[in-house]
Amino acid sequence: MAEGIAGLPPGPVFRGMRNDLASVLCYLGAWEARRPIALLDPNLSAEALAELTRRFRPAALLGFTHVPDGPPPSRGDPAGGPLASLWGDGLRPHPDLAVLLATSGSTGSPKLVRLSRQAVLANAVSIASALAIGPGEIAPTTLPLYYSYGLSVLNSHLVAGATVVLTENTFMMRSFWRLLDAHRCTSMAAVPYQYQMLRRLRFNGAEHPALTALTQAGGRLAPELVKEFAGQVDRFYVMYGQTEATARIAVLPPERLADKAGSVGRAVPGGRLSIEDGEVVYRGPNVMMGYAETAEDLARGDDLGGVLRTGDLGWLDSDGFLTVTGRLKRIAKVYGVRVNMDDVERLLRDSGPVAVTSGDDRLTVWAEGLDVSACAALARRLAAELRIHWGGFDVRGIDRLPLLATGKVDYRALEAGA
Incomplete structure (x- = not known):
């Protein structure tokens, strides 16, 4: 595995990391080859993976369910799995870099954590x-x-x-x-x-x-x-x-x-x-x-x-x-999954004005002007898009979001009303 990964172009390897032997061998092979590897949700949407690929230009995409379209050629996965699309363009990561993990990958646009x-x-x-x-x-x-x-x-x-x-x-x-x-x-x-x-x-x-x-x-x-x-x-x-x-x-x-x-x-x-x-x-x-x-x-x-x-x-x-x-930060954990609340608000911006707060293991979504059925539909949408059980989302209709003098949402007022 290390030999196969060492032969890839410069750049990180993106691995759809499943709980299986092929994924673990790929991870250990990258470690042995001293090549940085990003361990990602294998079921990321093609759109989310395309955005990550655009920003990080990986040497290969391995083990993903949905692979984005693109111009690079393909060749066999060193593990004998799905094809690996080659994207590397000569950028060389730092030699100490070993693993990349997403901070809130379920929203599709995470920063990656650089681990040596x-x-x-x-x-x-x-x-x-x-x-x-x-x-x-x-x-x-x-x-x-x-x-x-x-x-x-x-x-x-x-x-x-x-x-x-x-x-x-x-x-x-x-x-x-x-x-x-x-x-x-x-x-x-x-x-x-x-x-x-x-x-x-x-x-x-x-x-x-x-x-x-x-x-x-x-x-x-x-x-x-x-x-x-x-x-x-x-x-x-x-x-x-x-x-x-x-x-x-x-x-x-x-x-x-x-x-x-x-x-x-x-x-x-x-x-x-x-x-x-x-x-x-x-x-x-x-x-x-x-x-x-x-x-x-x-x-x-x-x-x-x-x-x-x-x-x-x-x-x-x-x-x-x-x-x-x-x-201090607007990061919540929903059933153990880290979720950036600002990312969720951006995800729902087509639904009208919304604000997101957090409690123990759930997010509360405050949505202006939505009735009960629309709130239920929004919870189901979040569950599907973030791949988290719907019980982690409490969607509530509200006549008007409370605002501070600056025009920003008054999150403390919302939390006090929860």
């Missing part, structure tokens, strides 16, 4: 240490591998010599649970929405005796669910992270769940947390090189020097345990 080889390796090692992952651990792919949390499960297990069971089956499928038991999986990762689903499925840890650990990130999990699932396994880890830090920033050890309830834990090994003007700031070797919006950005070196201003508000207790209390 050092950042990917450092976070994999620190996660393996914090979660006590050893060669005997076995984890299924419960999350997409183009999502930083899902990718970190793969990386932390591989760096520890542990095992990953590749599957695209979900918790809702009996085949997933048969696979979990057949391979004697020892841990499972999930975001808050998945834990809500597991509760509805009446998950019982005793039915899966090999399963001894559960991990949670991707947003705040309700305290009662933390308590419930911590009682199902030997170890339950609450974590906090961002794609901009490769994956995870802090881990709450299972033995501190009771006395540090509500906290997301201490910084992962090798990292340091501080609060500056109320904002959570993280320092560590796993911090991204910076964002990229065009191919030219891929040639830049490290913009941040290992310092990440997270955009989250929080506080540290005397033991260094972090509690996150809110957000």
